[in-house]
Amino acid sequence: MNKKMIMTVAMAVLAVGAFAAPPRGGGHRGPHRGGAHIAPRHHHHHGGWGKGGRNFWPGFVGGVVGGIVGRTVVTTPTVVTTPTVVTTPAVVTTPTVVVNTTPVTTVQNVWVEGRYVDQIQSNGTVVRVWQPGHYEQRTVVVP
16 A cells, blocks of 8 residues: 555544544442442443533534544645657658650550451452461650
8 A cells, every 4th residue: 555545544443433432431340349339430321522512622623623634744746747749740751843845756566366268268258367466566655
């Protein structure tokens, strides 16, 4: 347990003790063993706090004052520090874009898939013939 909890429990115990009934002297005793008979004490019909509660208030005030003092002693100041963050400013540069206005012409080899081609014979009949795939050179203009 930390110190604050121990002090709080101690103050609570003291406050409860302040509300306890004051001790009564004597009281009812058992039968007397001996020669002389002692008469029982007079029994009062008021509470343990005294007539009109006169013994209550000192304990109550003591508990309140003890609680305030205990709270003041136990409470420690809290130091809060905020970290200082130092950052260097970010340097932002805009990219330089060079625009080429003249189109560029390139020649590329392009693969052409194989396909069936219709061929007309000399007698007028149409025959379907397979033409295999091949590369062709194409001129491509890139703006």
